[in-house]
Amino acid sequence: xxxxxxxxxxxxxxxxxxxxxxxxxxxxxKAYPVLDGSKLKTELSLIYCKEEFRACCGALDLLQxxxxxxxxxxxxxxxxxxxxxxxxPMTTAEAERCFSTLKRIKTFLRNSMTQxxxxxxxxxxxxxxxxxxxTDFNQKVIEKFASQKERRAKFFK
Numbered sequence: 001x002x003x004x005x006x007x008x009x010x011x012x013x014x015x016x017x018x019x020x021x022x023x024x025x026x027x028x029x030k031a032y033p034v035l036d037g038s039k040l041k042t043e044l045s046l047i048y049c050k051e052e053f054r055a056c057c058g059a060l061d062l063l064q065x066x067x068x069x070x071x072x073x074x075x076x077x078x079x080x081x082x083x084x085x086x087x088x089p090m091t092t093a094e095a096e097r098c099f100s101t102l103k104r105i106k107t108f109l110r111n112s113m114t115q116x117x118x119x120x121x122x123x124x125x126x127x128x129x130x131x132x133x134x135t136d137f138n139q140k141v142i143e144k145f146a147s148q149k150e151r152r153a154k155f156f157k
Contacts, residue, residue, distance in 0.1 A: 004028040005085055007044060008078075010056045016048045032084060040077040047078065059085045101125045 003024050006012065012021075020041070029037045047053045056062040063082040066072055072079045105121050106113070113121075124131055131137055 004031060004081065005059060008047075008059050008062055008082065008085065010054050010058075010062070013048045013054050016044075020045065020048075028081070032081070035081060036077050040081065043075045043078045047075070098122070098126055 004027070007021060007024050007028060025037070025041060025044070029035055029040070053062065053065070056065055059082050063079065063086055066075055066079055066082070102118075102122055105125060106118060134140075
């Protein structure tokens, strides 16, 4: 998985235009036999040559660039590889972290919550870095809660 990720690191694209990473490509094809090797090599060669793709930092950024510019069909094998890299966790620690978060959220006292609420709380806990970066997140939550139905306490000023 890590070797496959090196194929799409923008900081290496200039180096890869000089010498294509055949070893990394062959190991990627061995790990993910669903990919068409010759087509992927052609697509990667084009990506390495173009300056527009060198500005991307990471697999997710590159995938978003393809999606925004409707290039999924043109670079179909690369998009498939990017989706694999983006969705597969790099280490087992990520999955273990999610399970320990669930264990903290779903305690004995909160065992009766619905699946939808559990999913929402888990996402908030797992992605807490994103939540803290959002502007006025707490205020937006309060406004949404207050506007859902009439309550005894007034939340709006």
